[in-house]
Amino acid sequence: MFSPDIVIAAVLNGLLTGAVYALVSVALTLVYGVLHIINFAHGAILTAAMFAAFFAHQAGIDPLLSVLFIAPAFFALGYAVQRWIIGPASHGDDRNILLVTLGLSIVIENVLLAAFRSDTRSIDVPYGFSVVDLGFVFLPMPRVIAFGVTCVVAALLWALLTRTDTGKAIRAVAKEKLGASLVGIDVTHIYAVTFGIGAACLAVAACVLLPSYYVNPRVGTAYVLVAFTVVVLGGMGSVPGAMIGGLLIGVVESLSGLYFGESLGQLGIFLIFILVLLVRPTGLFGARA
């Protein structure tokens, strides 16, 4: 058995990792919940944002600063891609949208590969090896920052969705497209806004991830696999589900790493995944069918 300190440390570390999982998953689940599509370009957008943060750092801008323009830029990019590429190319057919996003991810990844090869790069930031000392545990500073930023983004997203007309329009379109059209909500615009918010969340995740991680043209894939698990676990389309699910998966991964060994950390994720789905097929926060 491990001492309580070690277990608590593992839980805290798991929460820190889980926050980034949550952020990546919220973006995926929001787009699914509103557009009713699974965005296969999700991982590629995360990768592209990490490259953007990487080159901003090369130019001397810390990711915690560059996030302030990379996130809006990715919002605009996501908006444009949905409005003028994915939307028109899919002609309103959900299967086509799936293929268009898949195609998009292949294009993004290969452009990145052609431009930057498959080399893995990382950055050095002054706080890269700082720690937060809680007495019984040291927490790595970059990941504490990632956790804090995720909390801020989650709060902003919550306020947007529950307090603003645009946010309410997003929720309205998610559940009742015709009703939304008939109160004068521009559904095409709301789709694009939602896709843009998803891309902006990924950009934030990229910026907080980069200081403690690395970037190569395939880096997004690993995160997206976890995000798919989180989204199904939390209930497809549920934003709170993705938040809680992301944190939960982070903790489970960390604890099973502790008990089963580092290399089997992912095993716990899939055990929990299967268990939850056996008990609640619609996920933790999913609507009962």
Next chain:
Amino acid sequence: MDEVLLSVRGLVAGYGQTQVLRGLDLDVAPGEIVAVLGSNGVGKTTLNKALSGVVRVGAGEIRFGGERIDALAPPAIVAAGLIHVPEGRRIFPDMSVQENLELGSFRRGKPNRAANLERVYATFPRLRERRGQSAGTLSGGEQQMLAIGRGMMGEPRLLILDEPSLGLSPLLVEEMFALIGRLNADGLAILLVEQNVMQSLAVATRAHVLENGRIVLSGTGAELAQNPDLEKAYLGM
């Protein structure tokens, strides 16, 4: 009629290859209730959707307040004040009653949102009682009130009601028609699609019967109620 609010000429609309409306003419003057009757599947809902821009217009002309609206998208049509309360209510089920109403003024009537909300609550005290309840848990009748209330929040110049009495108990149907009369008495023009023929004719200024994608019978409510052809048209004989 020297002044028309809505004028439809030669309207053709449908879905893909299927034409549902094949050259339909219709007018609504300010302050009128115009009823559109017809058996199931003749295209009443399609007409409403074409008017509100949800279904694309194939040919013909729709003018609202003098302006062509047949090529406009739904948001622009709502902004002009043509507001469609759809068949099946189409409320936002996981949002509260009040949020549903507030979204009714998403495109139009936003400056008067608070005052209009008060007016809707005065019209439907039941909705005020349930303002915080999630709309999907309302009874069918309450959902219909919510759908109409949401429409009123957009300050309609013309309100389209598509089968507002569908699924209501006889008593509530009575109340619904009384409400339609009251809204109209306040000056609101209404285009009413209904299955309750006699009650609709009683409340309507004028009425039209739709068949094979065209208007086949028209007249004042009282005239049509007397017309022996009405039953024929309705039964498709």
